[in-house]
Amino acid sequence: MRNPIFGKASGFTSDIDYIKKAGLLGKALAFVKKYQIFPFKQLLDLRRRHALEKSMQYSFSSEPSPVAQAQIAHK
Numbered sequence: 513m514r515n516p517i518f519g520k521a522s523g524f525t526s527d528i529d530y531i532k533k534a535g536l537l538g539k540a541l542a543f544v545k546k547y548q549i550f551p552f553k554q555l556l557d558l559r560r561r562h563a564l565e566k567s568m569q570y571s572f573s574s575e576p577s578p579v580a581q582a583q584i585a586h587k
Contacts (some may be wrong), residue, residue: 541556544556
């Protein structure tokens with residue numbers, strides 16, 4: 513029985529800072545990840561952590577959004 517293929521599995525890597533492996537930069541990053549070359553592996557981990565933290569930052573405010581302010585101004 514064949515399973516339908518919906519997409520290519522990315523394993524356990526994060527897609528936050530995805531760089532295609534076909535280019536020179538992608539090959540270099542894959543090499544660093546595979547062989548865990550110090551200090552480049554630590555720099556990549558730090559970069560990924562910062563990207564994740566930046567994507568998770570949010571805040572609540574009692575002020576209406578700029579879109580809501582524009583709608584209120586046009587009424």
